[in-house]
Amino acid sequence: MALVELRNVIKTYLDGESGPITALQVTDLRINRGEFVCLAGPSGAGKTTLLNIIGCIDRPTAGRVLIAGRDTAKLRGGQLAGLRRMAFGFVFQSFNLIAVLSAYENVEYVLLLQHVPAVERRQRVGEALESVGLARLMHKRPGQLSGGQQQRVAVARAIVGRPLLVLADEPTANLDSQTGEELIALFFALQQQSQTTFVFSSHDPAVIQRARRTLAMRDGRIVADERLDGKDLPSQSRFSGQIHFPQVGAEIHPFVRPENAHGQPDDRPEVD
């Protein structure tokens, strides 16, 4: 069973300037457990809309969204909040953290919502901050941290709840390219350790090329679905002009390996 499954999903905004806008139109999309997926595409392609629908922050106008086989249309507001709390981790583009809470407290918040007992909480927050390399700065407030450090706190917050799926909307957009690449490398390392599924969006080629699977989007549609598993080679891509695939080589990014580290997905997603 796919972790995320979208069937005939359409999202229409009625308040567009020239009539209704179909922001998203996805016939069939499956994301399996443990994948490392990037949504690539120009501004307005529908990346944010798709991430919000996968993350159950937004509901589709039509179609079905299944998370671990469960139809989310049947969930009420409170249940959706529960699903987000227990199953998802979010990283946003900017202003991600609660300004008045320290890095530690921002991360701990998720575990408080999950009612994790104090001792375990302390340990897991420590580990999460350690894994993003911020253990030393954990008592700083967001305003005292650099943009990259803030994003790493957000990553620690996204993973500390041990979610099935981490969703990140343009997490590198406000970072310089070096810091951005480091952040994605961090994603990948965490994904390798925990087998958590990561879905992030970007229009930065340097970031996109770190993904193991790339969904190229344009005008609300997925126009290409590329995997770094040998079957979909860059040359076969209909979108190869814009997407660069990871440079394989331990010297550049020790996390990135040519083979799909977590095995073959159980079914092939369709591309529309």
Place this chain on the structure above:
Amino acid sequence: MKTLALYARIGLRNIRRNARRSLFTIAAISFGLFSLIVFQALKVGLHKEMVSGTLGLDAGTIQVHAAGFEANMALIQPIPEMDKVRSGLAGLKLTDFSERIKSPALVLAGRKSSAIMLAGIQPAEEKKVTFINRRVVEGDYLAEADRVLLGRPLAESLGVRPGDEVVLMAQSMYGRPVTRKFVIGGLYQTDLPSFDRSHAYLPLPAAQRFLDAEDVVTEIALHTDPEQAPGLAAGLQQRLGPATWQVRPWQRTVPDLVQLIALNDATMRLLIVIVFAIVAMGITNTMTTVIFERFREFGILNAIGAGPGGIVSLVILESFFLGAIATGLGSLAGLAAGLYLQHYGIDLTRFISTNQYFAAGHVLRAYVTPGDLLNAVLITLATAIAAGIYPAWKAANMDPVKALVHN
């Protein structure tokens, strides 16, 4: 519980972070509470003063008469079976009372005369009920058996002084005219000139002899806790039986005072409503601004699964804290001012000319009661919480997509 503690922390830190705005809001709420406490204390003080000033002048807190005496107050209507009444009073442990005989009379000096109410009183017992003895300004207070005590304004208009003689004319108990000369023993003066001009006192036995009404008492005035007067009066009435005697608390003997107090209370309530409506609008306004400034934060909280309940608690807690801090400051300041005014009072001599109807001292003392203080604190806290509800609802219903998509 833990999350609530976190929301509390977030709320408190946000209050500190926006120090200037928070201070402004807190100052407004504190001021509302401060004025509520002070005005309430002044009102209670004024009422106490009005009650004690009016009741201590003549009425007492409870009066006993012969049933139906009001039908003709010009007649002397003896209270029947005084022994039974006295034992009834003793049975209820009512010890502070004064027996009186009252009759309309005319006081004459030379060619001048004036209509008065003549009261024969028990000089020692009367001290427990009224303060006339403490208002004697010349001569002395009924020290000799058959000397009359007049109000100073009356004596002045008659052109007499202590030691001079006046003639009193009245109707005896049996309807015969009686006339006698009395030496003026002393003059008194209260805050009510109209009272002073129309009331004269004799010791009870002298008045009884003058009115040909040996051992007759027409009125018993009691002193009790004003608050308990209705209950005690009802108890005494029940003990004595309803047919022969009439026992009335001050609320019935001086109904105008009750009305004035009720009017004051209503005005005060209106004031409270206005002040706290303004306070509530202030908090709501502040909190709504806060919500729109931090809409991204609420979007993120929503996205990571805080749920509407969490966001509502966060906003209401923040508003509650503003209210709680203000309550601390406002009630301390209000209590300090209230106690100061309770101790020293405000001298109103310059503002009040002469109150024609009710006796109230010229120094107004506040009176802070724990109940009023608690009440004011609870009203403020409830206002703060209530004022947070709308912004909280707004925050919880903020579209997370809008909050997150548009940077």
